[in-house]
Amino acid sequence: MRSSPVLWVVPLVLVIVACGRSSPISGQYEASYGESGRDKTIVLELREGGQGSWTTDGESIAFKWDVRGGEVLLHTKAGGVIRAVARGEALTTDLPGVGKLVFRRQGP
Amino acid sequence: MSREADGPDQPLFCRDADADPTGTLARRLFQLQTLNEASFELSRLASADEIADSFLLTAMGALGAVQGFVLVISAAGSRRVLSVRGFPEAETEGLRGDPDRIMQTYCSAVKTGQPAPPSRPHILFAGKGSGPTLFPSGTAMLVKWVLDEECGFVGLGAKLKDTYTGDDRDFLISLTTTFQHFLGRASFIEEIHRLNDDLQDGNEELQESLAASRRLGTELDRRIYHLKSVNDTVNELSGLLDSGELMQRFLLLAMGAVSAARGYLVLFSQSGDQKRLVCRGMAESSLAETDGTRLSRLVTRMLFSGPQGAGSVGLRRGLAEDGDVLADAGLPPDMPGVWFVVDGARFGFLGLGDRLAATAFDPLECDFLLTASGAFTVFLRNAGLYEEKNRLIDSLASQNRELQETLDCLTRSRQEVDVLKAAKQRITELVRCEMDRVGRVSVMDFVLILCVSLVIGILFNSANPSGVSLMPPGWGRPAIQAVDPSLARARLDQGGAIIVDARPREFFELKHIPGAVNLPLSLFDFVYGMEMADLDPAREVVVYGGNISRRYDDDVAALLIERGHGDVKLLSGGLEAWEKRGFPVTP
Amino acid sequence: MSAFDRQNLCRLHAWLALAFRLYIGGLFIYASIYKINYPAEFAETIASYQLVPYYLVNITAVVLPWIELIAGTLLLAGIRPRAATAILGGLLVLFTLAIAWVLFQGVPIGCGCFHTIEDPISWKTLVRDLGWLAMTAYIFAYDRLFHLEEQFMMKIKEL
Numbered sequence: 083m084r085s086s087p088v089l090w091v092v093p094l095v096l097v098i099v100a101c102g103r104s105s106p107i108s109g110q111y112e113a114s115y116g117e118s119g120r121d122k123t124i125v126l127e128l129r130e131g132g133q134g135s136w137t138t139d140g141e142s143i144a145f146k147w148d149v150r151g152g153e154v155l156l157h158t159k160a161g162g163v164i165r166a167v168a169r170g171e172a173l174t175t176d177l178p179g180v181g182k183l184v185f186r187r188q189g190p
Numbered sequence: 191m192s193r194e195a196d197g198p199d200q201p202l203f204c205r206d207a208d209a210d211p212t213g214t215l216a217r218r219l220f221q222l223q224t225l226n227e228a229s230f231e232l233s234r235l236a237s238a239d240e241i242a243d244s245f246l247l248t249a250m251g252a253l254g255a256v257q258g259f260v261l262v263i264s265a266a267g268s269r270r271v272l273s274v275r276g277f278p279e280a281e282t283e284g285l286r287g288d289p290d291r292i293m294q295t296y297c298s299a300v301k302t303g304q305p306a307p308p309s310r311p312h313i314l315f316a317g318k319g320s321g322p323t324l325f326p327s328g329t330a331m332l333v334k335w336v337l338d339e340e341c342g343f344v345g346l347g348a349k350l351k352d353t354y355t356g357d358d359r360d361f362l363i364s365l366t367t368t369f370q371h372f373l374g375r376a377s378f379i380e381e382i383h384r385l386n387d388d389l390q391d392g393n394e395e396l397q398e399s400l401a402a403s404r405r406l407g408t409e410l411d412r413r414i415y416h417l418k419s420v421n422d423t424v425n426e427l428s429g430l431l432d433s434g435e436l437m438q439r440f441l442l443l444a445m446g447a448v449s450a451a452r453g454y455l456v457l458f459s460q461s462g463d464q465k466r467l468v469c470r471g472m473a474e475s476s477l478a479e480t481d482g483t484r485l486s487r488l489v490t491r492m493l494f495s496g497p498q499g500a501g502s503v504g505l506r507r508g509l510a511e512d513g514d515v516l517a518d519a520g521l522p523p524d525m526p527g528v529w530f531v532v533d534g535a536r537f538g539f540l541g542l543g544d545r546l547a548a549t550a551f552d553p554l555e556c557d558f559l560l561t562a563s564g565a566f567t568v569f570l571r572n573a574g575l576y577e578e579k580n581r582l583i584d585s586l587a588s589q590n591r592e593l594q595e596t597l598d599c600l601t602r603s604r605q606e607v608d609v610l611k612a613a614k615q616r617i618t619e620l621v622r623c624e625m626d627r628v629g630r631v632s633v634m635d636f637v638l639i640l641c642v643s644l645v646i647g648i649l650f651n652s653a654n655p656s657g658v659s660l661m662p663p664g665w666g667r668p669a670i671q672a673v674d675p676s677l678a679r680a681r682l683d684q685g686g687a688i689i690v691d692a693r694p695r696e697f698f699e700l701k702h703i704p705g706a707v708n709l710p711l712s713l714f715d716f717v718y719g720m721e722m723a724d725l726d727p728a729r730e731v732v733v734y735g736g737n738i739s740r741r742y743d744d745d746v747a748a749l750l751i752e753r754g755h756g757d758v759k760l761l762s763g764g765l766e767a768w769e770k771r772g773f774p775v776t777p
Numbered sequence: 778m779s780a781f782d783r784q785n786l787c788r789l790h791a792w793l794a795l796a797f798r799l800y801i802g803g804l805f806i807y808a809s810i811y812k813i814n815y816p817a818e819f820a821e822t823i824a825s826y827q828l829v830p831y832y833l834v835n836i837t838a839v840v841l842p843w844i845e846l847i848a849g850t851l852l853l854a855g856i857r858p859r860a861a862t863a864i865l866g867g868l869l870v871l872f873t874l875a876i877a878w879v880l881f882q883g884v885p886i887g888c889g890c891f892h893t894i895e896d897p898i899s900w901k902t903l904v905r906d907l908g909w910l911a912m913t914a915y916i917f918a919y920d921r922l923f924h925l926e927e928q929f930m931m932k933i934k935e936l
Binding site: 115122124136138139141143146157158159160161162163164177178179180 | 656658694695698707708709710711712713714715716717719720721723
C-alpha cells in the first residue's frame with residue numbers, strides 16, 4: 083500500500099505519453115498546390131515515432147504529429163496545430179490563407 | 191648530832207677511860223661506830239625496804255628496843271615503805287591504813303602538789319602510850335621527818351630496860367638522819383635504776399623501731415622499684431598500637447621484671463581456634479600442645495573460683511602457678527604465669543620460666559604481674575580496637591569510594607535519563623508537530639512545489655527540442671519601425687504595401703483588415719512557404735496583430751525581416767487604432 | 778444525530794474525499810502531460826486568453842504544467858495532500874476566473890485544459906471548472922485516508 087499509488091501513477095503517465103505514437107497513418111504523402119500556374123508540390127512525411135516533415139520548395143519544416151480521433155494533428159515548433167482529416171488514403175488540411183490541401187499517400 | 195643534848199663540858203673524844211665516868215664517850219663511840227656500820231651497811235643496800243629493815247634492826251639493836259617500825263609514805267600515797275618488828279599484827283593496822291589519813295594527821299604541811307617545807311627528823315613524842323592511836327600502842331619514841339613529799343616515821347617500842355634518854359633520842363635522830371639519807375639515796379638509786387630501766391626499755395624500743403623503719407625503708411624501696419617498673423611497663427605498652435608488638439614488649443618486660451630466661455605469651459580468640467604465640471628463649475614447637483579449649487577451661491575455672499569472680503567488671507586475670515593445673519591446660523608445667531581475659535572475648539596465658547630464684551612469685555612480683563597483665567589486656571584491647579578502627583576506616587573509606595562512584599554513576603545516569611527524557615520530549619513534540627503538519631498547510635509546501643516546478647520546468651524546457659524560449663524574443667532585437675495607420679492605409683490603397691495579420695486564425699476570421707494576409711505566427715513557416723515565398727522582398731510589409739499576451743506583429747515582422755524582407759513595419763496602435771480611425775474592417 | 782450516525786457520516790466524508798482526491802489528482806496529471814509535451818501550443822493558448830503579459834506567457838507555459846503534474850502526483854499519493862489540494866484549488870480558481878473573463882469578453886477560444894484543439898469555452902466549461910473547484914474544497918476539508926506521508930511517520934501512540 084505504501085508505494086502502490088506511486089507505482090500506479092508512473093505507468094499511467096508512461097502510457098499516456100506513449101500512446102498515439104505509431105499508427106497506420108504514417109507514411110509519405112504528397113499534395114499539389116498550384117496558384118497562378120505554378121504548381122508546388124508539398125511532401126508530407128509522417129514518420130514513426132511522431133516525427134514528421136513538411137517539405138516545400140526544398141524547405142523542410144519539422145514537426146511532431148499524432149492521431150486524435152479521426153484527425154492527424156501536426157504540432158509545429160512555433161506552437162501551431164494543423165488538423166489533417168484522414169479519409170482513406172488522403173489527408174485533407176486547411177491552412178489559413180492557403181485553403182484546403184489534399185495529401186495523397188505516396189509509396190508504402 | 192644534836193649539840194644541846196651533849197653536856198657543855200664533855201669533850202667529844204677522850205682516851206682516857208677514867209675521863210669518861212658516865213660512859214658517855216663509850217656510848218658516843220658506840221653510837222658513832224653504830225652510825226658508821228649502819229652507814230656502811232646501808233650503803234650496800236639498794237632497795238628502800240632493805241634499808242628500812244636494816245635500819246630498824248640497827249636502831250633497835252643500838253637502842254635496845256624490842257619493837258620498832260619504820261614507815262615512809264609519800265604524799266600521793268604512791269609509795270610506802272613499812273617495816274615492822276616486834277609489834278603484833280593488830281597494832282600495826284593503823285600503819286597499813288590509808289596513807290592519806292596518816293599524812294593528814296601528821297604531815298598536814300605536806301600537801302599534794304605543793305612543795306613541802308622539809309623538816310628534819312625530830313621527835314614527835316617520847317613516852318609510852320601517849321601516842322596517837324594510828325601508831326602501835328607500844329611506841330615509845332616516834333621520829334618524824336618530811337622530805338620532799340615524803341613523810342617518814344620511825345617508832346620504837348620500849349627499851350629492855352630503862353627508858354630512852356635524851357642521848358638515845360639524839361642517837362635515834364642521827365640514825366634516822368642517816369637512814370633518811372640512805373633512804374633518799376636508795377630512792378635515788380631506785381629512781382636511777384628505774385630511769386635506767388626506762389632508758390633501756392626506751393632504747394630497745396628505739397632499736398626496734400629503727401630496725402622496723404629500716405625494714406620499712408627497704409620494703410618501700412622495693413615497692414617503689416616495683417611500682418616504677420609497673421609504671422614503666424604501662425608507659426611503654428601504652429604507646430604501642432600494634433598487637434604483635436604489644437605482645438612482644440609485654441613478654442620482654444614481664445620476663446625482665448621477674449628475671450625469667452624463658453617466656454611465652456599465647457592469645458586465643460573467643461572460639462579458641464585462632465592462636466597467636468610469642469615466645470622468647472624457647473622454641474615454639476614446645477608450645478605446640480597449647481590448645482584453646484583447654485586453656486579456656488582453665489580460665490573459666492579460675493574466673494569462677496579465684497578472687498576475680500565472674501561478676502567482676504574489672505580486669506580479669508590471675509596467677510596460675512600450680513604445675514598440675516598448667517599441665518592440665520596443656521601448658522608447660524614448669525612455667526608459671528598469669529592467665530588473662532581480654533575484653534571479655536579473647537583469653538591468653540603468660541608463662542615465665544627459668545627464673546634466677548626458682549621459687550614462686552613473691553607478692554611484689556605477683557602484684558607486678560597482675561598489674562602489668564591488667565594493663566596489657568587493656569592495651570591489647572585498645573590495640574585491637576585501634577586495628578579494628580583502622581580496618582573499619584579503611585572499609586568505610588573503600589565503601590565510601592564505592593558509594594561515591596555509585597553516586598557519580600547515579601548522577602551520570604540521572605543526567606543521562608534527564609537528557610534522554612528531554613530528547614524524548616523533543617522527539618515526541620517533533621513527531622506531534624510533524625503529525626500535525628500533515629493536517630496543516632505550510633508556506634514551505636507552496637514554495638517548495640513552485641520552486642521544484644520552476645526548476646524542473648526550466649530544465650525540461652531547455653532539454654526539450656520543442657521547447658520555448660523563456661526570454662521574450664522582442665527584447666533581444668532592435669525595435670521595428672511602426673507606421674501610422676493612415677499612412678498605412680494610404681499605402682495599402684496605393685497597393686504598394688501588403689498588410690499582414692499575424693494573429694491566429696480564429697481572430698482573423700473574427701475581424702481583420704480587408705486585404706490582409708493571415709500569417710499566423712504559429713504557422714509562419716508553413717503559410718509563408720505557401721503564400722509569400724515568392725513575394726518581392728523589397729515590397730513594404732505592414733504587420734499588425736499584437737495583443738498584451740503576444741506581440742504577434744512584432745514576431746512575425748522579425749521573422750519576415752529574417753526571410754529577407756527589407757521593409758517591414760508595424761502598424762502603430764494595431765487593429766484598435768485602425769478601427770478608431772474608422773477604417774473598414776471585415777469580419 | 779447519534780454518535781454512530783456521526784461516525785458513519787465521517788467515514789462517508791472520508792471515502793468520498795478520497796474518491797475526489799484520486800479523481801482530481803489523476804485529472805491534473807493527465808492534463809499536464811500534453812502541456813508538458815507541447816509547451817509552444819500551451820503558450821499560444823495562454824496568449825489567446827489575453828490576460829498574461831507577453832513576457833510571462835512562455836515561462837508560465839513552461840512552469841504551470843509541472844505545477845499541475847507535481848501537485849497532482851502529491852495529491853494522488855497523499856503526500857502533503859493539503860498543500861497540493863490548496864495549490865490545485867488555487868489553479869482552479871485562476872482557471873475559473875480566466876474562463877469567466879473570456880466568456881464575458883466573448884473570445885472564441887478553447888479552454889486549453891487538456892488539448893489545444895478543443896471546443897470553445899462555454900458556460901458548460903465554467904460549470905465543469907466550478908465542479909472541480911467544489912471537489913477540491915471538499916478534499917481540503919475531509920480527506921484523511923491513505924496518506925502516503927503517514928506511512929513514514931510513527932503515530933504518537935507508538936512513542
